[in-house]
Amino acid sequence: MDTTKSASLDHPTTVIEPPRGWISLQLNEFWDYRYLLYFFIWRDIKVRYKQTILGGSWAIIQPLFTMVIFSLFFGKLANVPSDGLPYPIFSFAGLVPWTYFANSLTQASNSLVSGANMIKKIYFPRLILPTASVLSGLLDFFLSFLVLLGMMFFYGILPTINIIWLPFFILLTIITSLGVGLWFSTLNVQFRDVRYMVPFLIQAWLFSTPIAYPSSLIPEPWRILYGLNPMAGVVEGFRWALLGTDTPPGPMLIVSSFMAVIVFISGLYYFKRMEKTFADVV
Amino acid sequence: MSNLAIRVETLSKQYQIGGSQKTYNRLSDQIADFVVSPFRRAGKILQGQFSGAAELDVTIWALKDVSLEVNHGETVGIIGPNGAGKTTLLKILSRITAPTEGRVEIYGRIGSLLEVGTGFHPELTGRENILLNGTILGMKKREIDRKFDEIVDFAEIEKFIDTPVKHYSSGMYVRLAFSVAAHLEPEILIVDEVLAVGDIAFQKKCLGKMDAVAQEGRTVLFVSHNMGLVQSLCQRGIYLNDGVLVCDDTIKSTVAAYLKTLENSSLSQHLSDRKDRQGLGHTKIIQIEIDNCENCSTSPIMTGQLIKFVFHVSRILPLMSLTFSIYDHLGQPVVEFNSRNRGPQDLIKSTNELTFICEIDRLLLLPGRYRVDAWLAGDNNFQDGIRNALTFDVVESQINGRPVAVQKQFRVFFPHRWLSPN
Numbered sequence: 001m002d003t004t005k006s007a008s009l010d011h012p013t014t015v016i017e018p019p020r021g022w023i024s025l026q027l028n029e030f031w032d033y034r035y036l037l038y039f040f041i042w043r044d045i046k047v048r049y050k051q052t053i054l055g056g057s058w059a060i061i062q063p064l065f066t067m068v069i070f071s072l073f074f075g076k077l078a079n080v081p082s083d084g085l086p087y088p089i090f091s092f093a094g095l096v097p098w099t100y101f102a103n104s105l106t107q108a109s110n111s112l113v114s115g116a117n118m119i120k121k122i123y124f125p126r127l128i129l130p131t132a133s134v135l136s137g138l139l140d141f142f143l144s145f146l147v148l149l150g151m152m153f154f155y156g157i158l159p160t161i162n163i164i165w166l167p168f169f170i171l172l173t174i175i176t177s178l179g180v181g182l183w184f185s186t187l188n189v190q191f192r193d194v195r196y197m198v199p200f201l202i203q204a205w206l207f208s209t210p211i212a213y214p215s216s217l218i219p220e221p222w223r224i225l226y227g228l229n230p231m232a233g234v235v236e237g238f239r240w241a242l243l244g245t246d247t248p249p250g251p252m253l254i255v256s257s258f259m260a261v262i263v264f265i266s267g268l269y270y271f272k273r274m275e276k277t278f279a280d281v282v
Numbered sequence: 283m284s285n286l287a288i289r290v291e292t293l294s295k296q297y298q299i300g301g302s303q304k305t306y307n308r309l310s311d312q313i314a315d316f317v318v319s320p321f322r323r324a325g326k327i328l329q330g331q332f333s334g335a336a337e338l339d340v341t342i343w344a345l346k347d348v349s350l351e352v353n354h355g356e357t358v359g360i361i362g363p364n365g366a367g368k369t370t371l372l373k374i375l376s377r378i379t380a381p382t383e384g385r386v387e388i389y390g391r392i393g394s395l396l397e398v399g400t401g402f403h404p405e406l407t408g409r410e411n412i413l414l415n416g417t418i419l420g421m422k423k424r425e426i427d428r429k430f431d432e433i434v435d436f437a438e439i440e441k442f443i444d445t446p447v448k449h450y451s452s453g454m455y456v457r458l459a460f461s462v463a464a465h466l467e468p469e470i471l472i473v474d475e476v477l478a479v480g481d482i483a484f485q486k487k488c489l490g491k492m493d494a495v496a497q498e499g500r501t502v503l504f505v506s507h508n509m510g511l512v513q514s515l516c517q518r519g520i521y522l523n524d525g526v527l528v529c530d531d532t533i534k535s536t537v538a539a540y541l542k543t544l545e546n547s548s549l550s551q552h553l554s555d556r557k558d559r560q561g562l563g564h565t566k567i568i569q570i571e572i573d574n575c576e577n578c579s580t581s582p583i584m585t586g587q588l589i590k591f592v593f594h595v596s597r598i599l600p601l602m603s604l605t606f607s608i609y610d611h612l613g614q615p616v617v618e619f620n621s622r623n624r625g626p627q628d629l630i631k632s633t634n635e636l637t638f639i640c641e642i643d644r645l646l647l648l649p650g651r652y653r654v655d656a657w658l659a660g661d662n663n664f665q666d667g668i669r670n671a672l673t674f675d676v677v678e679s680q681i682n683g684r685p686v687a688v689q690k691q692f693r694v695f696f697p698h699r700w701l702s703p704n
Contacts, residue, residue, distance in 0.1 A: 011389075012289075012387035012388055012389050013388055013389055013390055013391065013392075014377070014386075014387070014388040014392065015385065015386070015387055015388075016374060016375070016377060016380070016381065016385070016386035016387075016388070017381070017384075017385050017386075018380055018381050018382055018383055018384070019380050035417055035422070035423060036417050036418065039413065039414050039417045039418075043403060043406065043410075043414055046405070046406060046410070047403055047405045047406065050405040051405070117400060117401075118400050118401050118418065119378070120378065120396075121378065121396045121397045121400045122376075122378070122394070122396070122400050122401070122418055122419065123376050123377040123378050123394070124418065193310070276379070276380035277380075279373065279378045279379040280297065280379055
């Protein structure tokens with residue numbers, strides 16, 4: 001009998017055993033499958049605006065129109081303060097990371113359920129699905145970011161040196177989206193309620209984040225508590241880094257970053273713990 | 283020294299049915315159940331019906347203590363009735379689902395094909411889907427690039443390679459999907475009945491490909507209900523029933539053992555009592571009779587006879603149709619009849635008669651033992667399907683004075699006459 005050379009392996013390539021207790025995150029395996037992650041991101045981007053008239057410009061239209069509405073109702077009618085900046089750019093600087101967060105969260109929450117067919121038929125690290133959903137939204141993010149730069153130019157606002165912190169805030173947005181996305185995608189596998197809950201939650205979350213109004217409206221002792229919402233830190237950080245608002249990333253940002261990391265790591269472990277049951281339940 | 287490809291040790295997999303998964307899995311249901319179940323449990327204890335916690339959660343063992351070893355280069359066919367645990371075994375081996383107990387060791391790269399076209403996206407072109415699907419199946423980019431032309435050639439879709447697959451015909455779609463899968467080159471290949479795709483010419487091509495894989499000395503695990511196919515592709519057979527390994531032997535003996543139990547079960551059990559059915563079940567096949575002589579109850583079935591297959595069904599639904607296929611004692615398909623395939627001689631009976639009758643002018647089967655699978659459709663849905671619904675024997679006889687006898691390989695006989703030179 002002719003055998004392949006690998007037949008002489010003395011150690012098993014793979015060992016399959018029942019899951020016990022807290023399993024490791026197996027991040028090295030995730031790395032081995034990075035091509036698949038890359039392909040899922042590529043697929044998401046290619047497919048997202050297929051068969052739409054406006055195509056990729058939807059990435060800009062969403063935050064832009066929200067900004068117009070906010071400027072009309074909050075800026076003009078309600079006279080909401082905007083930290084001394086023109087209201088449109090004030091709200092748009094918040095809406096850019098927010099739109100990315102909201103879309104990523106929605107996509108990531110549904111990623112496992114919409115990939116159910118694959119989960120039931122093929123093995124790959126399941127973590128790739130929500131991760132791809134979150135990362136593929138970055139293209140939209142950068143498109144709307146360009147519009148933000150254009151608006152800054154229009155209003156004659158020059159970015160300060162603080163802009164070097166911007167990558168950190170982008171990273172914080174990604175971590176928050178992925179962290180919450182991991183929790184919801186896992187819960188969604190078992191409880192389809194999540195699908196109905198997420199749009200509502202995003203709406204409520206929008207108003208508990210300083211997008212239409214500045215966090216300076218909130219009195220000082222409460223502001224740290226307010227920072228428990230990781231997106232509060234992100235949005236204020238964005239404005240500080242780009243527009244040079246004088247709210248420096250104080251204790252609120254530290255609380256926000258801390259929360260983001262907690263949500264992300266706990267989401268990661270929860271996801272990994274439930275992962276083995278996905279194929280049976282979804 | 284070891285030539286081992288797969289070692290499975292006392293593998294078990296438990297599924298919960300009923301209990302917590304019976305409900306539609308809404309959080310509210312779960313909460314309601316969580317609140318109510320202690321009271322229900324208390325009530326049961328008071329009524330003296332309580333027989334332990336197991337009663338509340340109904341679980342089944344899809345696999346129970348299965349142990350086996352497969353060496354490199356072996357081709358193994360896994361057979362058994364529906365729900366025997368075949369697919370569960372493959373799913374555990376390909377790491378899609380985790381076992382409840384036991385251990386599996388795999389030596390070498392494993393590739394599994396539980397369905398073709400997984401991850402295909404309708405909006406992407408053929409070219410893009412090849413890349414994506416190949417990656418999902420575990421191929422490296424370089425590997426896909428190298429085999430790209432071969433894949434396109436095999437699928438016969440050169441002209442449409444840059445068309446989104448949503449515009450493909452279903453045949454083209456399946457051909458492309460299979461073609462990507464067929465070019466997967468793992469050391470251990472796991473296949474679950476994906477061969478029944480495409481037209482006959484393409485099926486033949488797929489079989490050739492599978493055969494080539496087996497010939498190359500790679501390890502293949504193959505699940506199928508097609509006894510003919512497993513016998514032609516595999517050397518070794520594993521027969522699972524109710525999650526338990528019943529037989530592990532050469533493919534010939536395993537198939538023989540399986541068919542034997544099939545026959546026994548169909549002889550001992552009344553058709554209407556059979557539970558191993560598929561389909562919606564709004565109407566069912568409750569009895570099948572063979573009527574081969576007027577005015578007499580039983581007589582042996584002979585080649586060349588007028589014979590009627592009478593199927594009694596439980597209910598009449600709109601747009602009903604019945605299909606049945608006849609297999610020989612080796613499990614090779616011989617012939618299929620489909621009532622939807624209409625001809626001018628067909629008769630529609632009054633609607634309150636609960637039978638389908640298939641009249642065959644001359645039975646062309648050679649002597650031997652045959653079994654019948656039957657499928658019932660109605661109301662635009664698949665309603666009932668029973669494998670091995672009936673077993674019958676055709677006995678040796680004569681047609682026009684010419685003896686008709688058992689033949690080793692062949693199954694049909696045509697009435698004929700010879701004109702010879704001497």
